[in-house]
Amino acid sequence: MAKNKSARNKNTETKKVADLQQHTENPENEFLTTNQGLKINDNQNSLKAGDRGPSLLEDFILREKITHFDHERIPERIVHARGTGAHGFFELYESMEKYTRAGFLNDTSVKTPVFARFSTVAGSRGSTDLARDVRGFSVKFYTQEGNYDLVGNNIPVFFIQDAMKFPDLVHALKPEPHNEIPQAASAHDTFWDFISLMPESMHMVMWAMSDRAIPRSYRMMEGFGVHTFRFVNEQGKSHFVKFHWKPLLGVHSVAWDEAQNISGKDPDFHRRDLWEAIETGNFPEWELGVQLIDEKDEHKFEFDLLDPTKLIPEELVPVKIIGKLTLNRNTDNFFAETEQIAFHPGHLVPGIDFTNDPLLQGRLFSYTDTQLSRLGSPNFHEIPINRPVVDIHNNQRDGHMRQMINKGQTSYEPNTLGGGCPFQAMMKKMGGFTSFLERIDAKKIRSRSKSFTDHFGQATLFFNSQSQPEKDHIVNALRFELGKVQTPAIRQRMVNLLTQVDKGLAEQVAASLGLVAGKPEMPMNHSVPADANPKDYQPRKVKSSIESSAALSMAGTLKNSIQTRKIAILAANGVDDASLAAMKKALEAKGAQTKVIAPMLGFIKSTSGKNIAVDESFLIAASVLYDAVFIPAGAASAAALKANPDALHFINEAYKHCKAIAADAEGAEVIGESYIGMNEKDKTEAGVLSGYKSANKLAADFINAIAQHRFWEREKMRKVPA
Numbered sequence: 001m002a003k004n005k006s007a008r009n010k011n012t013e014t015k016k017v018a019d020l021q022q023h024t025e026n027p028e029n030e031f032l033t034t035n036q037g038l039k040i041n042d043n044q045n046s047l048k049a050g051d052r053g054p055s056l057l058e059d060f061i062l063r064e065k066i067t068h069f070d071h072e073r074i075p076e077r078i079v080h081a082r083g084t085g086a087h088g089f090f091e092l093y094e095s096m097e098k099y100t101r102a103g104f105l106n107d108t109s110v111k112t113p114v115f116a117r118f119s120t121v122a123g124s125r126g127s128t129d130l131a132r133d134v135r136g137f138s139v140k141f142y143t144q145e146g147n148y149d150l151v152g153n154n155i156p157v158f159f160i161q162d163a164m165k166f167p168d169l170v171h172a173l174k175p176e177p178h179n180e181i182p183q184a185a186s187a188h189d190t191f192w193d194f195i196s197l198m199p200e201s202m203h204m205v206m207w208a209m210s211d212r213a214i215p216r217s218y219r220m221m222e223g224f225g226v227h228t229f230r231f232v233n234e235q236g237k238s239h240f241v242k243f244h245w246k247p248l249l250g251v252h253s254v255a256w257d258e259a260q261n262i263s264g265k266d267p268d269f270h271r272r273d274l275w276e277a278i279e280t281g282n283f284p285e286w287e288l289g290v291q292l293i294d295e296k297d298e299h300k301f302e303f304d305l306l307d308p309t310k311l312i313p314e315e316l317v318p319v320k321i322i323g324k325l326t327l328n329r330n331t332d333n334f335f336a337e338t339e340q341i342a343f344h345p346g347h348l349v350p351g352i353d354f355t356n357d358p359l360l361q362g363r364l365f366s367y368t369d370t371q372l373s374r375l376g377s378p379n380f381h382e383i384p385i386n387r388p389v390v391d392i393h394n395n396q397r398d399g400h401m402r403q404m405i406n407k408g409q410t411s412y413e414p415n416t417l418g419g420g421c422p423f424q425a426m427m428k429k430m431g432g433f434t435s436f437l438e439r440i441d442a443k444k445i446r447s448r449s450k451s452f453t454d455h456f457g458q459a460t461l462f463f464n465s466q467s468q469p470e471k472d473h474i475v476n477a478l479r480f481e482l483g484k485v486q487t488p489a490i491r492q493r494m495v496n497l498l499t500q501v502d503k504g505l506a507e508q509v510a511a512s513l514g515l516v517a518g519k520p521e522m523p524m525n526h527s528v529p530a531d532a533n534p535k536d537y538q539p540r541k542v543k544s545s546i547e548s549s550a551a552l553s554m555a556g557t558l559k560n561s562i563q564t565r566k567i568a569i570l571a572a573n574g575v576d577d578a579s580l581a582a583m584k585k586a587l588e589a590k591g592a593q594t595k596v597i598a599p600m601l602g603f604i605k606s607t608s609g610k611n612i613a614v615d616e617s618f619l620i621a622a623s624v625l626y627d628a629v630f631i632p633a634g635a636a637s638a639a640a641l642k643a644n645p646d647a648l649h650f651i652n653e654a655y656k657h658c659k660a661i662a663a664d665a666e667g668a669e670v671i672g673e674s675y676i677g678m679n680e681k682d683k684t685e686a687g688v689l690s691g692y693k694s695a696n697k698l699a700a701d702f703i704n705a706i707a708q709h710r711f712w713e714r715e716k717m718r719k720v721p722a
Contacts, residue, residue: 034064074339075374076125079170080136082184083119084218084271085338086278088327090114090141090288096322099239099292100231102351103431104143105322113142115341115385116327118218118274121153122173123184128263129270131184132213132256132477137223137245138343139325142389145431149347150243151367155212156224156311159201161452162527163362168194187484196493197523199455199539202501203309206462209477211253211470211554216627216709217273219284219564220252227345227360228305230353231292232436234428240298240305240355242312244289244319250558252709254624256477258657261624269625275330282564282591283328289319302542303458304451308359310458313544314551337385342371353436358448377401393422448527448537456500456541463502465548467555469712475505479512496520500541562706563591568626568654570597570647570670574636577606579664579695583630586699592706597621599644607634618646623653628660628706631667638666642673651676655688658714660705662689664698687711 032040040061047059055062077083090112096105104112119136120127135154140147159169172194175181182188186208195201207213215221223245231239254262262269277284291312293305303310331337344367345360354360371380377400380386392404395411410418425432463471478498482491495517498506506517528537550556567587571580584594595615598604603611623629629651631641641647651674654661663671668690671677676688687705692698705711 034061035068072335074376077119077374078370079121080119081125082123082127082129083117083136083338084274084334085115085117085331085341086274086284086327087329087331087337088114088116088283088325090139090323090325092323094322096231096290097233099233099241100351101234102143102148102231102349103145104141104148104349105351110144113389114325115140115142115337116325117338117341117343118270120184122186127184128267130214130254130259130263130267132186132208132259132481133184134208134213135215135218135221137221139223139245140341140343140347141349143349144390145349146390147347147386147388148349148352149343149345150225151343151345151363152223152225152243152245154215154221154223155204155207156222156226156242156244157204157207157458158226158308158359159195159204160198160359161200161307161309161448162358163360163366164358165198166359166362166366187481189485189487189490192482192485192494193487193490196490196497199497199500199520199522200309200452202455202497203459203462206459206474206501209474209481210462210466211473212251213477214253214256214259215270216252216254217249217277218270219274219277220247220249222246222251223286227308227357228355230355230436231290232351232353236437238295238353238436238438240293240295242291242317244291245286245325246289246319246321248285248287248558249561249563250709251554252557253554255657255710256473256480258624261622261653265622265624274327277564278327278330280593283326285327286325287321288323288325289321291317291319293317302545303454304449306355306357306449307452308357309455313461313546313549315546315549319551336383340375340380340383341385342367342375342380342383344368344371348433350431350433356438379403395422445529446527447529447532450532450536452527453525453537453540454542455539457544459501460541461544461546461549462552463505465550465552467553467712469715470553470555471505472715475508478505478509482509482513491515492518493520559707559709561591562587562627562703565592565627565706566625567592567594567706568597568621568623568629568650569594570629570631570641570650571604571612571634572598572637572640572644573605574634574640575604575606575612576633576637576665577608577610577612579633579667580606580612582695583632583662583664583699583702586696586703587630590703592703595621595626597650599640599647604637607636618644618650621650623650623659624657626654626659627709628702629654629662630702631661631663631670633665633667635666638669641670648674655714658687658710658712660687660689660702660708660711662698662702662705664690664692664695685711685714685717687714 032043034040046055046062048055092105092108095108104110116139117136120131120133121136122133123131137154138149138151140149160166172190173186175183176188176190195205225243229241231241266272274284298305346364346367372378379399379402382403395413397406397411408418414420463474466474482494485491491513492515495506495510495513495515497520498509499517500520510517522539525534525537528534569580569584587594596612597616597618598614599618601614601617603613606612647670651661651671655676661671671690689698689701689705
């Protein structure tokens, strides 16, 4: 056994960190070297035949440097190309031994190292963070039983039911092949042509057109495993399980107009937000929850648990919170870690298993296949970010970019020359993985279950569960998306399909497109068994057993904290430093971040003659990058801001996007000069605070207003010229 034992990867978190940080900086003794460790004495000039002569093929240092540069770009992910990630750990609240034998879900004393990656789906690696899109939410657990990957999204369902349709979906969603337009957007003909012919997508369409598709931050979005998986305990008993990540900061979004502005001002908005939060010690946190269903209850719902276009309403099966994810360390090298990490839903540990979800089954092939293409080798598991923290023993050998140096004579099993090693972990106590013993007795067939034919029931449930502002946003999203579609027949088909979700929704969308919503002509269902009646397999709508689900709306999310919120303080020369300092102190005491924004960089003079450092000028800053706005007291400062068009635009735009705005004393004059002051009644609107005699009361009310996130009722007011 000793002959084949790898010397790599000790079972400790310390060793894992060491593996990921192989090149420790030592500034006092650090010289340029080649990739083979040869020190370089001239990094400025190539080797030439004379100072004006041709470069020599002999220059191995130049060739190594240029060759590496030529190959620095690996093929980007076909989907989820645009992303960012961070390290952290997972802590278990209570043992799940009753349901699963997975070690990291049994021992509450263990902190399991993790790496999480968040991403958009449709865009290229260089696209904006703020596209209207699904967000990937994937976590790699480096457990003592091997790596476990929970590969999911911020939306609990998906567009399609069977992996056979995934290439079609992505081809339709991506930029159109004849002109490579549009980038990172679903608002174009091919996507909606496909969707209008795939009624099974209607539930996902409702989510994708909702505010969930434009999150305020990765730290403020939910995550889901999407599919139904299995927990299997020590006795071999199985429970179906759905995974949920619940952010401790609540679930919040931005406005669509705001998202488009952010894309221009800072396309790295979400990436920067995650990085800065971790760097400042505001570690993002999510609680892990599970919905558990006994085997005997598999068929008790009006939907099929294996259908990935369906969710289980929390009113029917509550989410049990079992642990917490904390991200506390940024990457040392984005490419080596975030870009090269290889997730796979088939990376399992004992006690977690698959179901026969036909989308999940296809993913089990696709993920390995795509990693081979992207990372260029079957040895992608040897890249440091992908290595498990446990030893690896198998008879796999060689291949492109092999790193492990295997010793010994044998590379096969069974053997006697190597002492029989490595052995199969045949007994349960040895910790080997065994698949759940599910009975299968069926014919080979290309079809889907009749229980998959309800394509509209949960789409209606989702729409009915939204608050009125959220419903309005879905209507406007569909108006925008379908308004970009150039083919009238596609627009009409989509409007007709929407009648099956909600007639009022369909009529509102149709009116903006100059159409009339009619009865949809359902496309032929090609997934009908040869010996079945086609009518039994046509798209249908099953009424949900519940009218609405509070968990599906963002309106009821946590609104009791301003932690990590970014507050803009608008000021100029002559600002009242006491007013500014008092509000700054109050906001930061509650965990918010503040920045002073002025007409120019450098310093501004306060009323007491102090120099106050300016964080950003109006030339750089934009209201869309902040959560709220405060204008402190000071007559001269207020006068300067009133005369500054950029300052007024900042306030108008924050108002338009329904953010909290507060002013102290003379600062209210600046609000009065903005759009808000054009109408006397607007001054008393929710979330616009001024005219306070007590600075403490103003701070307290402002903090509460920021915690509400947005005052969407303002969208019903006159449009702001911002």
